[in-house]
Each structure stands twice: as C-alpha cells, then as structure tokens.
Amino acid sequence: MADRILVVDDEPSMRRMLEILLRQEGFEVRAAQSAEEALAALSRTSFDLIISDIRMPGLSGIDLLRRVRAEGPGAEVVLITAYATAESAIEALKLGAFDYVTKPFQVDELLHIVRNAVEKHALQEENILLKAELSQQAHFGEIIGGSPQMRQIYALIERIAPTTSTVLIQGESGTGKELVARAIHQRSARGSRPFVSVNCGGIPETLLESELFGHVKGAFTGAYATKKGLFDTAHGGTLFLDEIGEMSPLMQVKLLRALQERRIRAVGATEDHEVDARVLAATNQDLARLVQEKRFREDLFYRINVITIQLPPLRxxxxxxxxxxxxxxxxxxxxxxxxxxxxxxxxxxxxxxxxxxxxxxxxxxxxxxxxxxxxxxxxxxxxxxxxxxxxxxxxxxxxxxxxxxxxxxxxxxxxxxxxxxxxxxxxxxxxxxxxxxxxxxxxxxxxxxxxxxxxxxxxx
Ligand SMILES: Nc1ncnc2c1ncn2[C@@H]1O[C@H](COP(=O)(O)OP(=O)(O)OP(=O)(O)O)[C@@H](O)[C@H]1O
Ligand SMILES: [Mg+2]
Structure with a gap:
C-alpha cells in the first residue's frame, strides 16, 4: 500500500506542484487549502505524513502540528515556510515536527526529508505492533514470564537480535542470563551457526587464552597438537563469555584486541587470523563498579557494553x-x-x-x-x-x-x-x-x- 501524504497550503500553485511531485514518487496524495480543512481530512482518513505550510490564514501550520501531536503518535509532520526564523523552526521541532524546509527549496532536499519521515513512521508503526504483540505474551520462546519487566526484555531482545552489536547481560545468579544469550543468538541471522559458551571465571589465565584463541602444536608443555580456539568454533555464530568480570587483566587486554580488530592469535602462533563471532557477555557483578575500582578495564567495558540487558531478580x-x-x-x-x-x-x-x-x-x-x-x-x-x-x-x-x-x-x-x-x-x-x-x-x-x-x- 502506498504511503499516504496530506499536503496543506493556501497557495494553489504550491499545492499543485507538491501533489504532482509526490504522486510521481509513488505516494498517495491529498491536498487541503487550510489547516481546518486538513483537520477535517485527518478525522476521516489516516495519513503517514503531513506536509504543511506554516503561514496560512486561520490556523497556522504550527497550530496544525500542535493538534496532530495532541492526538498522540500518528502522522509525521514536515513544515514548509518562507519566513524561516530560527525560533519557529526550533519551535516546530520541539513540538514534534519531523523536520522543516524553507522556501524556495530544492526538490531533492524535500524528497529526501519525505522519504526519511515516511520510513520513520513505518518503523514506529511496526514497533507499536510488536509491543502490542509482546505485551500479550507470558513467554518468549523458552523464557517464561509475562511481567512488565520481562516483556520489556523480550522487546529489547527482538530489537537487538538482528544486529551484530556486543551485548552485556547483567543480573544476579540464576536470573536467566544464558537463556537470554541463547534467545538473542537464535533470533539473529547467525541462529543456525554455533552458539559457544565459555565460563571465564574459574579457568586459569593461560588455559583461558588457549581455550579462546587456540594454540599451535608445541606452544607449551602438553600442547601435542594444534587446537582451534573457541573464537574459531564460534565463527559465523555467537560466542557467549560468561562471568566476564572474572577475567584477568592480561586476558582483558587480549580480548579487547580481538574485539577491536576481529583478529586473534593462537598461543605460540606467529600470525593473526580473522574471526567472525558475535560476542555476548554476562556477569552477575556490577561491572561499572569494577571499572571504578580499576578491576576491569574501562576501554573493554565500553567495547562490551554497547547494549546492556539488566535481568531483574525474581523477587x-x-x-x-x-x-x-x-x-x-x-x-x-x-x-x-x-x-x-x-x-x-x-x-x-x-x-x-x-x-x-x-x-x-x-x-x-x-x-x-x-x-x-x-x-x-x-x-x-x-x-x-x-x-x-x-x-x-x-x-x-x-x-x-x-x-x-x-x-x-x-x-x-x-x-x-x-x-x-x-x-x-x-x-x-x-x-x-x-x-x-x-x-x-x-x-x-x-x-x-x-x-x-x-x-x-x-x-x-
Ligand atoms: N525466565 C525463565 N523462564 C524459564 N526458565 C528460566 C528462566 N530464567 C532462567 N531459567 C532457567 O533457570 C536456570 C538458570 O538460568 P541461567 O543459567 O540462564 O541463569 P544465569 O543468569 O546464567 O545464572 P548464573 O549467573 O548462575 O550462571 C536455567 O535452567 C534456565 O533454563
Ligand atoms: Mg550462567
């Protein structure tokens, strides 16, 4: 279905021009010659975008914007004005206009704004639908619970799963951190590739290094054969680093490097090689506090903590x-x-x-x-x-x-x-x-x- 645009301008030539231009671009266009007429049209039909002149006899474009916003979400609004003063522009944005253009404007400039506005509107509608859907649910895959706190987490998982961002999952012991990590993996494009879970606590530093990055034959006593690291095993998939707060300072440096450069070096190897694993990390500690106490590297913290999921305790x-x-x-x-x-x-x-x-x-x-x-x-x-x-x-x-x-x-x-x-x-x-x-x-x-x-x- 074509996106619907309502053009509001008291000047007939301008209305005509916009109508033709936007129809050519595939939009469904209606025109109104005053804000009052626009409001009447809005009460009958819903629009994705309203493009309105500011100065008009009767209600102004700003008044129209105010009325539209008072009704809640709904159409995006782009304002057009020949009398652009900084204040009216800023006021328009404050009142929730998507953007404004000043006459005379370039056609391309206007179309660019229109496309972005329509896209934003579509995303918003999708989001509202998604939230409504999730708000009915008492579970999300294997994750059980219909409390408002959990529903927010389901919506967050849904949003971040398709990205490749690193995610930090924080929560007390037994709150479901690993379950959430798996849900993110399953709902990502990597879902059919491996999910590899590593517990960074309780493994001695040298062992953790060779676990994560692998080692070559003869790298240390007991390294009888070359072994792939878990970063390699998770190639194309997801690497879940559990209890990341327990990682030693030296391993923190090495992990930071792996995350930044997307390359790792096996223990005893002379060259780096590329890896492509999405990293999810979890901790039951307050990582920000560990940073303050200088027990966790600040740069690694920011690198991991692109998105945080805070799992609430059951109580x-x-x-x-x-x-x-x-x-x-x-x-x-x-x-x-x-x-x-x-x-x-x-x-x-x-x-x-x-x-x-x-x-x-x-x-x-x-x-x-x-x-x-x-x-x-x-x-x-x-x-x-x-x-x-x-x-x-x-x-x-x-x-x-x-x-x-x-x-x-x-x-x-x-x-x-x-x-x-x-x-x-x-x-x-x-x-x-x-x-x-x-x-x-x-x-x-x-x-x-x-x-x-x-x-x-x-x-x-
Ligand atoms: N919301 C939930 N619905 C159903 N089962 C859950 C939920 N949350 C946790 N569980 C179950 O509880 C157990 C603990 O969950 P999980 O291992 O994910 O916790 P955790 O936060 O990683 O704990 P820890 O910090 O001790 O490692 C698992 O058996 C998991 O399947
Ligand atoms: Mg766990």
Whole structure:
C-alpha cells in the first residue's frame, strides 16, 4: 500500500506542484487549502505524513502540528515556510515536527526529508505492533514470564537480535542470563551457526587464552597438537563469555584486541587470523563498579557494553512466580513420566512470598525437590524446604496479606506451625520432648507433626 501524504497550503500553485511531485514518487496524495480543512481530512482518513505550510490564514501550520501531536503518535509532520526564523523552526521541532524546509527549496532536499519521515513512521508503526504483540505474551520462546519487566526484555531482545552489536547481560545468579544469550543468538541471522559458551571465571589465565584463541602444536608443555580456539568454533555464530568480570587483566587486554580488530592469535602462533563471532557477555557483578575500582578495564567495558540487558531478580517480579512454578512443575513431571500435581494455595503462597536469592534456578530446584517428596496429586507446604517456611512467618499482623486468588487459612496456619516446629527442633538438636516443651505441645502431637512434615527428629 502506498504511503499516504496530506499536503496543506493556501497557495494553489504550491499545492499543485507538491501533489504532482509526490504522486510521481509513488505516494498517495491529498491536498487541503487550510489547516481546518486538513483537520477535517485527518478525522476521516489516516495519513503517514503531513506536509504543511506554516503561514496560512486561520490556523497556522504550527497550530496544525500542535493538534496532530495532541492526538498522540500518528502522522509525521514536515513544515514548509518562507519566513524561516530560527525560533519557529526550533519551535516546530520541539513540538514534534519531523523536520522543516524553507522556501524556495530544492526538490531533492524535500524528497529526501519525505522519504526519511515516511520510513520513520513505518518503523514506529511496526514497533507499536510488536509491543502490542509482546505485551500479550507470558513467554518468549523458552523464557517464561509475562511481567512488565520481562516483556520489556523480550522487546529489547527482538530489537537487538538482528544486529551484530556486543551485548552485556547483567543480573544476579540464576536470573536467566544464558537463556537470554541463547534467545538473542537464535533470533539473529547467525541462529543456525554455533552458539559457544565459555565460563571465564574459574579457568586459569593461560588455559583461558588457549581455550579462546587456540594454540599451535608445541606452544607449551602438553600442547601435542594444534587446537582451534573457541573464537574459531564460534565463527559465523555467537560466542557467549560468561562471568566476564572474572577475567584477568592480561586476558582483558587480549580480548579487547580481538574485539577491536576481529583478529586473534593462537598461543605460540606467529600470525593473526580473522574471526567472525558475535560476542555476548554476562556477569552477575556490577561491572561499572569494577571499572571504578580499576578491576576491569574501562576501554573493554565500553567495547562490551554497547547494549546492556539488566535481568531483574525474581523477587522484583513476583508476578512471574506462579507461571514459572507451573512451568517447572509440568516440565519435571513430564520428565518423570507422571501427571503434574497441583500446588495448594498455601504452597503457592510460600513460593510467592519467599525472597529467592538463587532466583529462577533456585525455584526450579525447589519445585523439583517438592515433586520428589510429594507422591500424590498435591504439593503441600510440607513438601517445601524449611527455609521457605521460616521466611513466611509473619512478624506482625500488618505484614500478612491475603492473595486475591485462592487462599486457605488452615494451610497458612499449617505453614506457620511447621515453621515453629522446625525451629524448635533445630534449637533442641532434634530432641522431640524438649522441642515439644518449648512449644507447649504434647509429645504425641510433636511426634504426629514430625511425621506429617517429614522432619528429622529423635525420641530422646
Ligand atoms: N525466565 C525463565 N523462564 C524459564 N526458565 C528460566 C528462566 N530464567 C532462567 N531459567 C532457567 O533457570 C536456570 C538458570 O538460568 P541461567 O543459567 O540462564 O541463569 P544465569 O543468569 O546464567 O545464572 P548464573 O549467573 O548462575 O550462571 C536455567 O535452567 C534456565 O533454563
Ligand atoms: Mg550462567
């Protein structure tokens, strides 16, 4: 469909000229002889671009621009004026005009601006559509979560995947950094080529160098054969450098050089060779702070940090906990070839209120463990680890909240009881009589609850 342009000018010859010129360029053109007429046309039809004179009897081009912008995004506006003063031009841009031209103008100059404006408009529409689409989604490929924070991340991934930019993915342990790196790779033109992941922490410097860049035979003791580096393995694909904050100063220099020159030198080699790997890096440290503390090179930081993705910790997007818990429940149950049990409201409440220092990885482990402990169709509070229960205990009535969907007082009470019993047993080295005495309950009750909650305890 041709892009639609509305030409607004009180001067008939000018209107005519623009109409003919723009039609020749393949645009669909309408003309109006005043801002008022233009507004009437805009109320009936949508346009991609409005080209308007500024000085007209009645409403001016600036007034028209103001009205159009007040309606929200919509058409781009280019203004034409014979009386260009710096102020009116700047005012036009401030008010959201795409650009302006002064009469008399060169045809090429105008067409250039028109094409750019139309292109910008198309991109904007695409972006709005994309955002609307993503805003419905509770997942993005394998990445689960429909919270606003995650949706923003999905939109960002979608935007940056096709580029070749280096991306720094920051986030606490277990927030899904590697998952995001893989999603970027899969959605890039390199998706069918290798994705190579390297953990830069915990590998000694010399070993990391030969891992990344390769080595030639005889380069060092034990180098019996020539070996390709991971940069070479990732050729045409993506190299994921995990825990980049752990890299030694010397390796930082070498990596910087590889990124800048797109060439590497294998250990023991005399010549460089070209590599083409898109680099994605991740860290659970605050890299900017490491730079301040002179523990990470500033130049490398800027080279890597072209685009940053900050993954929020799970406790900052609690809305995603039920979706994630259900997801892992289905996954683990399917792996164990059994139907997925349901989570009781009390158990879900505990999951939702816990702080999750280990983030999604910890949640996955907790669900897996609960599934192993719960033989039946329900996962209850007692199938969850002790430290979750401890966290749930409300210190004051003011801190208790009742979730909108599904709450059970008996289960909540059960959770609190289990937490106190665990704590008392821990204080008394698992001796049931003494723990019972601490809590003011009978030995028989204690024995009953120990069994019910699968606790470790001793008779005497
Ligand atoms: N949003 C998510 N949806 C589904 N699974 C997820 C999500 N985020 C993380 N996971 C899962 O949690 C686990 C940890 O994720 P990942 O390895 O990507 O974390 P990380 O940020 O790289 O952690 P670390 O810093 O400890 O290396 C993986 O099993 C991953 O599949
Ligand atoms: Mg990781």
């Amino acid at each position: 900052k997007r609690r809305d995603d906990i039920p979706t994630l818990a259900q997801h892992f429940l289905q996954k683990c149950a399917a792996a164990g070839d059994r139907p997925a049990p349901s989570l009781t409201a009390g158990a879900m409440g505990l999951l939702e209120s816990y702080a999750w220092p280990g983030n999604i990885r910890e949640l996955e482990n907790v669900v897996e463990r609960a599934l192993a402990l719960a033989p039946g169709e329900r996962i209850e509070v007692s199938h969850l680890p002790e430290h979750l229960l401890g966290y749930k205990m409300p210190a004051a009535a003011g801190e208790m909240d009742i979730p909108e969907d599904g709450f059970s007082l008996p289960e909540a009470v059960e959770g609190v009881r289990a937490a106190y019993i665990r704590r008392a047993l821990a204080m008394e080295e698992g001796v049931m009589v003494r723990a019972a005495a601490r809590l003011g309950i009978s030995f028989r009750s204690m024995r009953y609850f120990v069994k019910k909650y699968h606790l470790q305890a001793r008779e005497g």
